[in-house]
Amino acid sequence: MTTLMSPPTVRRPRRPAAGPAGRRSRLAVSRALLWPALATSIVLTQIPFVVTIYYSLQRWNMLRPGDRGFTGLDNYASVLRDGSFLSSLGSTVAVTGSSVVLSTLLGLLFAVLLDRSFVGRGVARTLMITPFLVMPAAAALVWKWSILDAATGMANWGLGLVGLPPVAWNTEVPIVTIILVLTWQYTPFAMLILLAGLQAQNKDVLEAAAVDGAGAFRTFTAITLPHLRQYVEIAVLLASIMLLQVFDPIAIMTRGTGGTKTLSYLLYERAFVGLEVGEAAAYGVMTVLVTIVVASVALRTLFKVFSREGIDR
Amino acid sequence: MTTSRLRGGLVTALTWVLVLGFFFPVAWMVFTAFKPESQAATVPPTFVPDLTLDRFQAVFDRDMLPYLINSLSASVGSTLLVLVLAVPAAYALSIRPVGNVRDALFFFISTRFMPVAASIIPVYLLLQSVGGLDNITWLTILYVGVNLPIAVWMMRSFLAEVPREIIEAAQIDGARLGTEIFRVVLPIVLPGVAAAGLICFIFAWNEFFLANLLTAQVARTTPPFLTSFVDGRGQFLAVLSAAATVAIVPVVLAGWIAQKQLVRGLAMGAIK
Secondary structure (H helix, E strand, C coil): CCHHHCCCCCCCCCCCCCCCHHHHHHHHHHHHHHHHHHHHHHHHHHHHHHHHHHCCCCCCCCCCCCEEECCHHHHHHHHHHHHHHHHHHHHHHHHHHHHHHHHHHHHHHHHHHHHCCCCCHHHHHHHHHHHCCCHHHHHHHHHHHHHHHCCCCCHHHHHHHCCCCCCCEEEECCHHHHHHHHHHHHHHHHHHHHHHHHCCHHHHHHHHHCCCCHHHHHHHHHHHHHHHHHHHHHHHHHHHHHHEEEEEEEEHCCCCCCEEEEEEEHHHHHHHHHHHHHHHHHHHHHHHHHHEEEEEEEEEEEHHHHHHCCCCC | CHHHHHHHHEEEEEEEHHHHHHHHHHHHHHHHHHCCHHHHCCCCCCCCCCCCCCCHHHHCCCHHHHHHHHHHHHHHHHHHHHHHHHHHHHHHCCCCCCCHHHHHHHHHHHHHHCCCCHHHHHHHHHHHCCCCCCHHHHHHHEEEEEEEEHHHHHHHHHHHHHCCHHHHHHHHCCCCCCHHHHHHHHHHHHHHHHHHHHHHHHHHHCCCHHHHHCCCCCCHHHHHCCCCCCCCCCHHHHHHHHHHHHHHHHHHHHHHHHHHHHHHHHHHEEEE
């Protein structure tokens, strides 16, 4: 900004793309390239968020349009007093947390397995990324009715083969069905990021370790895992942020029953079934706050775990 | 030597078992789509069914085509718009840095992390008041908002890899901005553009929340339409599997074919 404001300096013969004037015109061009995207983004996401904050300070149910007015923080007070927010927060943390941890661990396993060279590695990788490409609505429907159905599902048939009793997945443990689907869809995502990390490893260091007589396991824990740390962080962070907003499998498989009413589903219910605009807006603002908190906590916890394990650099 | 070979073979076998296990739900879905309804949900599962295309016929008899077309226009339309906006912006952010690059980048990345919950209520009320519900153009525009930050972020990473010397050489030659972008830079980052475009296409094609909420009949896209195949009165697993197969084929095939770009795009968008 200051460069734009500063008075023009003494004129000197201009060379192309140099000197204050050249820089200024370059800046102008850059701004012209940037502002359409910036403006679109602001109009489509930031302004609505500001409006959401405004709505959250209002008493407003769509069924009673006459009774609308400013209520200050009343909506937040009733959101916090109402038990459904806290239980929903719990469900969100449970669903997101377990899916993220499971898919990162499985992603790490698959990344290590698919980093080796073996016959058909390309095909194996192609098959592995497929769950991430599958439309989440299709995945939810197929898992619910084809894999986890209590009577005809493949999961119970598989359990029966090894002599285990069937489980009524969709009615008894709805939260497990959601976590299963999400883990299935996000494991490839974690795997791709971790695989990129493995491939970015310095091969010389690994060879040196082998020369020094370090075994595969020791090499993995002492060299590979610390190297992968930042990739694990990224995988966990991105998956957490995406899964915090997850909606599709909950709407399709459980409709919020059995401890699966996450914040995004609760907001949907309040706003578009209950028509409570003000209160739902307060839920929206709270969801954003939770997302910010989780994103930063997820990162910090990860740092701590790594340094406690003593595998920090 | 032989024991290490044996161990290698075992690890490979284990890898394949796990990979095929992971892929199984997709394979089973496609397989079920080719079964007659009476053999789709049986105990024990039918492994040697009378293969038939009858359920695909049933899917299109239920008029799936308009929904696929809606999905296609929203995905392609939003992806093109996103690229038109994102490539110049990313160019400004990486090759011709603007004053506050960090701020602008932080803005885009934080937008990407903003849950839909933050904006959906005003958006819904606005569309309702202007008659924009059940309208594919509005859905397309909203998808632009969702995908734009991702595309900017990815394109910036790809553009940052373009050797500076090439651009400086073009600038010293006195190349105009248009030439600089279209003749010099774009050919180098074309795979990156393809990767970003593919990822935006996938997200838009698979999107459920906005489509479910903001469309009803005319502009309904495939993901919410799929749920209508669940039928409380009778057997539906084969027809549902056939519809789901049709719905996932475009993205899965595109992802398989452009796997390299996809992986690079995700890695770029995520890591750099």
